[in-house]
Amino acid sequence: MSAGKTDTDRADTVEEFGEAVNMTPGALKEWLDTDDSKSVGQSDGGGESVGHASGRRIVRLLEKKKADLTDADVAHMRKVVGYVHRHLKQRPSGDVTDTPWRYSLMNWGHDPKA
DSSP states (O other), X not given: OOHHHHHHHHHHHHHHHHHHOOSOHHHHHHHHTSHHHHTSSOBXXXXXXXXXXXXXXXXXXXXXOGGGOOHHHHHHHHHHHHXXXXXXXXXXXXOOTTOHHHHHHHHTTOOTXX
């Protein structure tokens, strides 16, 4: 893969992340402190769900300058974009306001009600 393609892929991922994550760092931090946030998602055995841990990392990513993003940061951004896109396709019928589906997405920085 050429350096130009890598730079383009990186820029595309950063842009897609910005579109998928529609919560501000402050709103996401506040959400992650709620019991509802902590009540959803799969745990890797350590107590905290994968999505909740991702949310904490997303806050840090949102607070970084683009120039300071590492390859690992961009890889996580790609993971977040994939998660959000997959789960949006699984939207349940009816009002989703107080659903585990919405809470899980919010842990990943996307509020479908926004």
